[in-house]
Amino acid sequence: MAATRDTSSNPARIPALGFRALALILLSLLLMFLDNRERHVEQLRNMISTAIYPLQLVVDGPSRLFDWTGARLRSHQTLLSENEQLKREQQVIRAMLLTQDALKAENARLREMLDAREQVEDRVRVAEILSVDSNPGRHSLIIDAGFGDGVYEGQAIVDQDGVVGQVIEAGPVTSAALLISDPGHALPVEVNRNGMRTIAYGTGEFGRLDLPGLANNADIREGDLLVTSGLGGAFPSGYPVAVVTSVTRLPQQAFADVTAAPVAALNQVREVMLVWSTPADGAEPRQNGRSGDDDAATRAEMDEDP
Amino acid sequence: MSRDRAARHLPVLFTILVALALTMVPLPRSVEAFRPDWIALTMIFWAFSLPRSYSVGIAWLTGSVLDVAQGTLLGQHALALTVVVFLTVRFHLLMRVFPLIQLSATIFALLALYQFLLFWINGVVDVRSPAVTYWGPVLSGSIVWPLLYNFLTGVRYRVQSNS
Numbered sequence: 001m002a003a004t005r006d007t008s009s010n011p012a013r014i015p016a017l018g019f020r021a022l023a024l025i026l027l028s029l030l031l032m033f034l035d036n037r038e039r040h041v042e043q044l045r046n047m048i049s050t051a052i053y054p055l056q057l058v059v060d061g062p063s064r065l066f067d068w069t070g071a072r073l074r075s076h077q078t079l080l081s082e083n084e085q086l087k088r089e090q091q092v093i094r095a096m097l098l099t100q101d102a103l104k105a106e107n108a109r110l111r112e113m114l115d116a117r118e119q120v121e122d123r124v125r126v127a128e129i130l131s132v133d134s135n136p137g138r139h140s141l142i143i144d145a146g147f148g149d150g151v152y153e154g155q156a157i158v159d160q161d162g163v164v165g166q167v168i169e170a171g172p173v174t175s176a177a178l179l180i181s182d183p184g185h186a187l188p189v190e191v192n193r194n195g196m197r198t199i200a201y202g203t204g205e206f207g208r209l210d211l212p213g214l215a216n217n218a219d220i221r222e223g224d225l226l227v228t229s230g231l232g233g234a235f236p237s238g239y240p241v242a243v244v245t246s247v248t249r250l251p252q253q254a255f256a257d258v259t260a261a262p263v264a265a266l267n268q269v270r271e272v273m274l275v276w277s278t279p280a281d282g283a284e285p286r287q288n289g290r291s292g293d294d295d296a297a298t299r300a301e302m303d304e305d306p
Numbered sequence: 307m308s309r310d311r312a313a314r315h316l317p318v319l320f321t322i323l324v325a326l327a328l329t330m331v332p333l334p335r336s337v338e339a340f341r342p343d344w345i346a347l348t349m350i351f352w353a354f355s356l357p358r359s360y361s362v363g364i365a366w367l368t369g370s371v372l373d374v375a376q377g378t379l380l381g382q383h384a385l386a387l388t389v390v391v392f393l394t395v396r397f398h399l400l401m402r403v404f405p406l407i408q409l410s411a412t413i414f415a416l417l418a419l420y421q422f423l424l425f426w427i428n429g430v431v432d433v434r435s436p437a438v439t440y441w442g443p444v445l446s447g448s449i450v451w452p453l454l455y456n457f458l459t460g461v462r463y464r465v466q467s468n469s
Contacts, residue, residue, distance in 0.1 A: 032380065056330065
């Protein structure tokens with residue numbers, strides 16, 4: 001071999017090679033961790049990308065020149081390839097349009113929620129449903145907010161139509177919630193028309209709640225709207241819960257047989273809202289010291305939502 | 307002396323730059339899947355022929371630049387290149403006595419390892435793409451290796467006769 005002055009034929013090992021490699025690998029892992037988690041290294045990235053920008057230009061140069069000459073000498077071939085490219089682009093755009101409908105619907109739903117939020121004066125935050133319990137006897141779901149977001153056990157969950165359920169377990173970033181239709185769930189409600197108080201029990205069916213505690217002569221009829229009474233402590237008052245669907249009065253029984261249908265689409269919701277009650281009455285203990293948050297904070301949080 | 311050294315480094319750095327450009331140049335989608343890992347091949351060559359001058363340090367730097375150029379996780383290509391170049395430098399004496407066919411097999415293995423590391427990191431951070439797509443560059447890289455080897459050997463002799 002000619003002129004291998006600085007390299008080979010010397011069987012000695014490269015000094016500290018393993019150490020250097022290890023150090024660099026650890027450095028790479030650190031960089032990846034930082035980059036993946038918080039995008040901490042954005043500045044470093046920007047610096048390097050500025051440095052290689054000229055190279056990018058050089059690389060793009062030939063294709064630009066190609067475009068230019070292509071425009072001058074439009075051969076059959078270039079027209080064909082351009083045609084193909086346009087077709088491909090059209091396909092891409094079509095695919096994007098497909099998702100457009102879903103996005104529109106989602107936007108409409110979110111807007112509806114925002115309207116609901118403005119009607120009631122409580123602080124709310126939109127959360128997405130991550131998974132639904134597949135056990136048919138148990139109506140629970142997992143949402144993407146935890147006590148890191150100020151979620152606490154017993155917190156009310158609503159959607160744009162009405163009450164969905166309440167948090168039963170607040171994790172660090174996710175929480176488990178129980179739907180009002182769960183057989184183990186009971187919710188203090190009042191009849192919106194006359195303020196009569198009662199309790200709505202879940203039945204294990206999405207479309208049915210039972211109200212067993214109403215006397216035979218109680219003033220309740222089909223079509224009555226039930227709203228939260230706020231007496232249970234967990235739920236703020238005034239949220240719609242269900243509409244009475246049937247009232248059966250049997251003279252030989254002391255209580256009427258009343259069922260109601262939840263107004264929230266319990267098995268269709270994708271996004272729900274977590275509600276923090278206003279501390280106007282001073283009864284509601286805030287978690288995480290997040291008291292007195294203004295509306296801007298709420299908005300900011302909602303913007304962060306994916 | 308330092309000017310001499312700088313002059314000797316220049317052609318090598320130029321080949322790395324060209325490799326980077328080849329990696330970035332836009333290609334039709336059908337060919338794109340079989341774009342060789344020019345950077346990996348070039349770095350393997352220089353680590354293999356001049357391991358005292360070009361080893362893990364320059365590989366890591368080049369990999370970081372590649373990460374930015376490709377928009378991948380910063381450190382991903384850097385890590386993969388560092389590992390591959392480390393192995394090359396570690397075993398360069400052994401590789402030099404390999405017959406051509408065995409050397410090609412080694413290059414194939416190194417490229418496969420390189421792609422596997424990228425694949426693995428992508429999996430960890432949930433960037434999913436079909437595993438088959440990782441084989442294209444390995445195959446094409448093994449095919450272009452002998453050509454690249456001859457070309458870069460020419461550059462290398464020029465580098466060394468200048469010094």
